[in-house]
Amino acid sequence: xxxxxxxxxxxxxxxxxxxxxxxxxxxxxxxxxxxxxxxxxxxxxxxxxxxxxxxxxxxxxxxxxxxxxxxxxxxxxxxxxxxxxxxxxxxxxxxxxxxxxxxxxxxxxxxxxxxxxxxxxxxxxxxxxxxxxxxxxxxxxxxxxxxxxxxxxxxxxxxxxxxxxxxxxxxxxxxxxxxxxxxxxxxxxxxxxxxxxxxxxxxxxxxxxxxxxxxxxxxxxxxxxxxxxxxxxxxxxxxxxxxxxxxxxxxxxxxxxxxxxxxxxxxxxxxxxxxxxxxxxxxxxxxxxxxxxxxxxxxxxxxxxxxxxxxxxxxxxxxxxxxx
Amino acid sequence: xxxxxxxxxxxxxxxxxxxxxxxxxxxxxxxxxxxxxxxxxxxxxxxxxxxxxxxxxxxxxxxxxxxxxxxxxxxxxxxxxxxxxxxxxxxxxxxxxxxxxxxxxxxxxxxxxxxxxxxxxxxxxxxxxxxxxxxxxxxxxxxxxxxxxxxxxxxxxxxxxxxxxxxxxxxxxxxxxxxxxxxxxxxxxxxxxxxxxxxxxxxxxxxxxxxxxxxxxxxxxxxxxxxxxxxxxxxxxxxxxxxxxxxxxxxxxxxxxxxxxxxxxxxxxxxxxxxxxxxxxxxxxxxxxxxxxxxxxxxxxxxxxxxxxxxxxxxxxxxxxxxxxxxxxxxxxxxxxxxxxxxxxxxxxxxxxxxxxxxxxxxxxxxxxxxxxxxxxxxxxxxxxxxxxxxxxxxxxxxxxxxxxxxxxxxxxxxxxxxxxxxxxxxxxxxxxxxxxxxxxxxxxxxxxxxxxxxxxxxxx
Numbered sequence: 209x210x211x212x213x214x215x216x217x218x219x220x221x222x223x224x225x226x227x228x229x230x231x232x233x234x235x236x237x238x239x240x241x242x243x244x245x246x247x248x249x250x251x252x253x254x255x256x257x258x259x260x261x262x263x264x265x266x267x268x269x270x271x272x273x274x275x276x277x278x279x280x281x282x283x284x285x286x287x288x289x290x291x292x293x294x295x296x297x298x299x300x301x302x303x304x305x306x307x308x309x310x311x312x313x314x315x316x317x318x319x320x321x322x323x324x325x326x327x328x329x330x331x332x333x334x335x336x337x338x339x340x341x342x343x344x345x346x347x348x349x350x351x352x353x354x355x356x357x358x359x360x361x362x363x364x365x366x367x368x369x370x371x372x373x374x375x376x377x378x379x380x381x382x383x384x385x386x387x388x389x390x391x392x393x394x395x396x397x398x399x400x401x402x403x404x405x406x407x408x409x410x411x412x413x414x415x416x417x418x419x420x421x422x423x424x425x426x427x428x429x430x431x432x433x434x435x436x437x438x439x440x441x442x443x444x445x446x447x448x449x450x451x452x453x454x455x456x457x458x459x460x461x462x463x464x465x466x467x468x469x470x471x472x473x474x475x476x477x478x479x480x481x482x483x484x485x486x487x488x489x490x491x492x493x494x495x496x497x498x499x500x501x502x503x504x505x506x507x508x509x510x511x512x513x514x515x516x517x518x519x520x521x522x523x524x525x526x527x528x529x530x531x532x
Numbered sequence: 533x534x535x536x537x538x539x540x541x542x543x544x545x546x547x548x549x550x551x552x553x554x555x556x557x558x559x560x561x562x563x564x565x566x567x568x569x570x571x572x573x574x575x576x577x578x579x580x581x582x583x584x585x586x587x588x589x590x591x592x593x594x595x596x597x598x599x600x601x602x603x604x605x606x607x608x609x610x611x612x613x614x615x616x617x618x619x620x621x622x623x624x625x626x627x628x629x630x631x632x633x634x635x636x637x638x639x640x641x642x643x644x645x646x647x648x649x650x651x652x653x654x655x656x657x658x659x660x661x662x663x664x665x666x667x668x669x670x671x672x673x674x675x676x677x678x679x680x681x682x683x684x685x686x687x688x689x690x691x692x693x694x695x696x697x698x699x700x701x702x703x704x705x706x707x708x709x710x711x712x713x714x715x716x717x718x719x720x721x722x723x724x725x726x727x728x729x730x731x732x733x734x735x736x737x738x739x740x741x742x743x744x745x746x747x748x749x750x751x752x753x754x755x756x757x758x759x760x761x762x763x764x765x766x767x768x769x770x771x772x773x774x775x776x777x778x779x780x781x782x783x784x785x786x787x788x789x790x791x792x793x794x795x796x797x798x799x800x801x802x803x804x805x806x807x808x809x810x811x812x813x814x815x816x817x818x819x820x821x822x823x824x825x826x827x828x829x830x831x832x833x834x835x836x837x838x839x840x841x842x843x844x845x846x847x848x849x850x851x852x853x854x855x856x857x858x859x860x861x862x863x864x865x866x867x868x869x870x871x872x873x874x875x876x877x878x879x880x881x882x883x884x885x886x887x888x889x890x891x892x893x894x895x896x897x898x899x900x901x902x903x904x905x906x907x908x909x910x911x912x913x914x915x916x917x918x919x920x921x922x923x924x925x926x927x928x929x930x931x932x933x934x935x936x937x938x939x940x941x942x943x944x945x946x947x948x949x950x951x952x953x954x955x956x957x958x959x960x961x962x963x964x965x966x967x968x969x970x971x972x973x974x975x976x977x978x979x980x981x982x983x984x985x986x987x988x989x990x991x992x993x
Contacts, residue, residue: 273852276828369646390648470642473602474631487634491606496827 261507268293268500275497293501297488309484309505316480317509319393319468320461323400324454330401331408332416332450336438338409339417340424350413356406365470368399372471393478395471400461408453415449416442451517462510481506585623590676591901594894595625601898602643603654603884604636609917616911620901626894637963644669649889652898654703656884657955658691659962664887665694671888673903674896677701680903683924685943691951692885700885701903704911705921707881707938708764708844708952710865714833723839729772729871736810739839746813749838750805750821751829752971759967761826762974763954764880765805765842769797771878772870776948783956785991789984798980800871805842806974813838822975834862842868844882845938849917858933865934867941877947882955883921921949958992965990 266280271290274283298308338350372395376383389395419442427437443450465482472478474487485506489496578593605613610632617628631650633639637660643649644667655661664670673681681689681701692700711732718725721742726732739747752759771779774793781787782794789795805811805821812820814832827850832838834855841847845865848857856862870878888899901907905924912918912925916932921942930936941947954962969986972978 276831366642366646369642369648373647469633469635469639470646474633475629483633487606487632491604491609491632491634 264500264504268504272497275500293498294505296495296498297502297505309481309502311476312479312481312484313505313509315393315478316462316482316506319396319400319472319478319480320458322393322397323404323461324457326397326401327404327408327457328450328454331405331412331453332443332446333438334405334409335412335416336434336442338413340437340442341434350409353406354410357410361403361467364399364403365466368395368402369470372398391473391475391478393472396468396478399467399471400457400464403467404457404460408457411453412446412449416446419445455514455517458513459510462506581623584619587906588620588623588901591620591624591626591897594897597625597892597894598627598629599652599892599895599898600629600631600650601652601654602631602633602636602640602650604632604634604656605654605884606632606634608915612915612918613911615914616907617898617901619910620907624897626898628898640664641667644889651888651890651892651895652902653887653889654884655700655887656882657959657963658885658951659956659959661692661700661885661887662694663959665697665699669889670699671891672697672699673701673888673899674891676900677896677903680900680905683905683922685921685923685945685949687949687951688883688921691883691956700887701899702921703884703886703902705881705883705919705938705942706845707867707879707919707941709768709868709878709880709941710843710845710847710934710937711868712830712833712841712843712847712863712865713839714836714862715860715864716862717833717836717839725866727869728873729869732869733804736804736840740809745832745837745839746810747839748805748811749813749815749824749829749832749841750811751815751824751826752822752974753825753828757963757967758822759969759971760954760963761829761843762801762805762821762970763962763966764844764952765801766797766970767950767953768842768868768878768880769800769871770794770953771880771948771950772868772875773797773800773872775872775875775878776950779950779953783953785957788991789987790981795980795984797871798984802980818977819975822971830863845919845934846917848932848934865937867937875948877941877944879941879944879947879949880952881942881949882952960990960992961987 263280266283267275269289269291270280270283271288271292274286274288296308298310300308334353338346338353372387372389375386387394423441423445424437427441432440462480463482464480465486468480469483472480472483474483485499485502488499488502578589579595581589581592603610610630614628614630621627637657640650640653640655640660641663644664649669653664655664661670678698678701681692681698684702688702688705689698692698692702713725717723721739721744723735723739724731726735736747739745750761750765752761754760767779770782770793773796778787778793782791787793789798806818808818811818812824814835814837815821815824826843826847830841830843830847830850833841834852851857851863858864867877867879870876886899886902888895905920905922908920908922908925909929912920912929912935916930916935919930919935919938919942921939923943925939925943927936927939927943930939942949954966956962957966965987969978969983973980973983
């Protein structure tokens with residue numbers, strides 16, 4: 209629920225990343241969005257979208273017997289606060305792990321940070337090359353990459369797993385041997401990177417292709433190599449696009465259960481928070497009361513990332529980047 | 533502009549630094565992975581184990597090896613499992629890396645097809661076992677496991693076999709044919725525990741006529757598995773009414789759902805759990821059975837709003853902390869009587885089977901150990917809520933009254949034991965259409981004939 213809120217607002221914020229057309233158009237849009245009615249609607253939507261999160265918080269603070277009998281909204285009339293759910297989640301271990309959620313929290317970070325940085329680094333370079341390096345077939349490659357968007361990742365799960373565990377062969381010729389990555393983070397990083405690249409290349413290409421030609425050409429005339437242009441001109445200017453994609457990717461990987469469960473498994477050494485959350489309620493669902501507390505803990509870090517990076521895409525970057 | 537580029541530059545430097553760090557971590561992770569994968573056949577002659585470890589001599593000689601195990605059992609039950617083989621691991625040097633998942637049923641086929649199968653999988657559904665055997669990746673158990681398995685009732689071997697070949701030894705058993713009630717409320721009202729189906733039905737109408745509360749409560753809600761408790765109700769009636777043979781034919785679909793026998797059994801259920809005068813104590817009308825979660829269904833018994841709940845032995849975990857479970861406590865259970873007195877002690881239950889995907893010697897050692905009565909005893913001593921139908925287990929080791937009750941019926945040689953039919957039927961029915969149709973039967977008052985016809989129509993050809 210709350211993740212949806214975050215994603216939805218991320219989407220709303222990400223939309224203006226593609227630079228708007230004319231100045232007049234931008235002004236009209238700004239005026240339309242600052243009218244009292246629009247403000248009221250936006251506030252109303254925000255409140256509506258926040259209510260489930262509030263309910264989650266209230267439920268996580270209530271004792272089990274109260275949750276079973278009444279709705280969370282009665283919490284405000286009859287407050288009975290307990291932190292026992294949080295205590296159970298944080299400190300009562302399972303699977304021979306003593307520290308509750310902590311190992312899983314660290315696993316989540318160890319999975320999410322690289323799985324955000326890898327596609328970002330690869331896609332920004334690819335996007336630059338496709339947008340500004342002239343070579344035959346660059347458009348075809350771009351469309352092919354974007355077309356990969358339509359392949360559902362679920363289709364790739366079993367073949368990818370076979371590649372990782374058995375290597376790749378054509379007939380009897382081995383292209384690469386079994387990688388022996390079982391029980392490590394690497395398959396999850398690689399898979400998330402693969403699944404993220406089409407969208408990342410598409411988003412960043414659209415942004416980078418719209419950078420003023422004068423800037424790039426000026427740098428080229430001054431003798432900068434493609435790598436220099438990419439590093440010194442394109443990357444700094446593309447920061448808002450990079451940040452917005454980083455937020456998307458971070459949230460997606462953080463909230464992902466399927467890919468992690470398939471490629472990393474559920475052992476405490478590698479399993480992320482989502483896998484642990486799914487198991488919190490126990491074999492017969494008899495510990496459901498601690499789920500809300502677990503869910504609340506799991507959204508703290510995505511929220512921190514969102515608030516930490518949001519200024520990058522709120523800022524309208526290109527205004528004034530070429531001053532004659 | 534300058535500040536802009538400057539800040540962006542700082543961000544970029546951090547990004548590059550983080551990238552460098554993570555690629556180092558990637559390398560480290562890779563090298564860890566490759567170094568820990570080898571080393572299974574480094575041992576020579578088995579060392580002699582002494583003292584407390586002497587009992588594990590048969591499994592010695594695999595020190596320093598690792599066996600992966602994948603199951604659907606989660607914490608805290610899985611913690612008890614892990615403590616049950618702690619001594620075995622310490623003595624033999626075999627590490628059992630346990631992984632539990634509540635997506636086990638969907639994850640196991642993905643991993644097996646992806647070439648990433650666990651060494652051992654604990655499979656609760658014979659149907660899933662058959663599906664795994666079809667992939668050709670399941671390895672037949674070693675001879676010792678086969679010998680150990682013979683201590684279970686013969687019917688269990690057929691559930692661990694596919695097409696007549698034995699693949700997986702049972703590990704645990706549970707009983708579904710229990711009725712939970714409050715001994716205190718029963719003795720206060722002067723009710724006796726019914727021993728025949730006729731007694732049960734007349735007791736129900738007595739309670740309903742007394743008007744203080746409804747006799748039965750129930751709940752089908754269980755997330756994506758909503759509906760399964762109702763399949764158990766029908767299975768118990770079919771088994772108790774016609775005995776094991778018809779039950780087996782029903783599982784094979786040689787007796788269809790629309791067969792007059794099954795329709796008659798469904799009508800018995802219609803008159804029992806679909807009877808507006810008898811259900812749903814503490815919740816409301818018949819349709820609330822579909823909307824109540826199975827975990828909550830027994831709650832009204834403690835509050836005196838409902839008298840009985842038909843639910844499996846593992847329902848014991850759902851009673852709130854502090855509830856005294858026992859023959860004279862707050863809550864106790866009796867075995868659901870046979871719908872036809874001529875059927876001898878029908879017992880419907882479930883269990884888990886250990887299938888191996890590798891024949892490495894240490895995997896076989898673990899497989900052998902898990903099939904022994906010694907391991908079962910070790911597990912029972914760790915914590916209640918675990919029953920083995922292994923005849924070699926001394927009934928005196930059970931400390932929990934419900935476990936004692938379950939063990940009594942599960943090891944009873946005269947009982948007609950049958951495995952949960954919905955776990956034996958094809959998944960499209962047993963964990964699909966049957967659940968949804970039964971839910972519709974209770975929530976929308978769908979007719980018995982239509983429910984049966986819809987399930988038959990969905991049976992895979």
